[in-house]
Each structure stands twice: as C-alpha cells, then as structure tokens.
Amino acid sequence: MTDEAFYLTSMDARRFDFGSALRGYDKSRVEQFRDQVAEELERLARVNGELEAKARSFHEQLRAFRERDKALNEALISAQQMRADTKEQATREAELIVREAQADADRIVTEARESTARLRAEIDALDRARRGFLAQMRTMTERQLAELQAAEQAPSPVSLPASDALDSGKRSSWMDAKVVDGE
Secondary structure, eight states, X not given: OOTTTOOOOHHHHHHOOOOOXXXXXXXXXXXXXXXXXHHHHHHHHHHHHHHHHHHHHHHHHHXXXXXXXXXXXXXXXXXXXXXXXXXXXXXXXXXXXXXXXXXXXXXXXXXXXHHHHHHHHHXXXXXXXXXXXXXXXXXXXXXXXXXXXXXXXXXXXXXXXXXXXXXXXXXXXXXXXXXXXXX
C-alpha cells in the first residue's frame, strides 16, 4: 500500500480485528493502542478539517483581495484616464480663452486705431475750418483796411460856407444824408 491509496479513519482503527494467535500480543494492550490510534486519528481529522476550513477561508480572502486589486487597478486606470481627459479639456479651454482674449484684444486695437483715425480726420477738418475761417477773416479785414485806406486818401468833402457851418442843424442833416447814401 502506498500513502496515497491508504486512508485510515478512527472507525477503521477501532473495528480492525487482529485475529488470535498462540503466543500473540497482549489483547488489552492492543486494544489500548488501538484506542490511542483512533483518538489520534480523530484529532488529526479535526485539525485537518480546521486547516481545510482555514485554507478555504484564505482562498476566499485571496479571491476577494484579487477582486479588490482588480477593482483598484481599474479605478486607477480610470482616474488616470480622467486626469488625462481633464488635462486635455483644460488645455483646450485655455487655448479657447487665449484665442478669445486675442480676438478681443485685436478688436480693441482695431477700434482704437479706427477711433484714432476718426479723431485725426476730425482734427484735420477742424484745422482746415480754422484756417478757412482765418483766411476769410484776413480777407475781410484786408478789404476793410483797404476801404479805410481808400477813405483816408479820398478828397475831403466840400467845405461848407461859414454861415452854414454855424447852422449845426443843417450840417447834421447833410452828414445824415451822406451816411444814408453809403459814403
């Protein structure tokens, strides 16, 4: 018999019959030994059962740990993917914000240039208007100056007779007539 084929239980040890022989073993001692072997087999069977239960428990714990490990690995991979996705999205949003800010800045600069150009055009128009006004004023002033010079150089009005000069009433009417005529 080999160890693998031989399986002895405590009941087998208790029931085994050794048979009788003429000068055989002491029956009481054989019985005592058989009881001891049976008790040891029972104890070993209990220990073996406990060990098998522990082994099953450990296998169950190992399976649970492997499932947790798998779940943790999946969560880690998911977190890494989420981090990569979040980073990519944040990068896209940042680029969009930068593009929008650049477009706003370009628009503001363009508006400022257009406003500056309008202001320059208005300043140029005001400057032209001022120069035109000054030219008109100069022309009008020069005309009036020329009229004053012509009036100064014109012969003096006819002298009135002395008797008329005393009559101031007549003189003022003559002056009024001159003013009305536009001279």
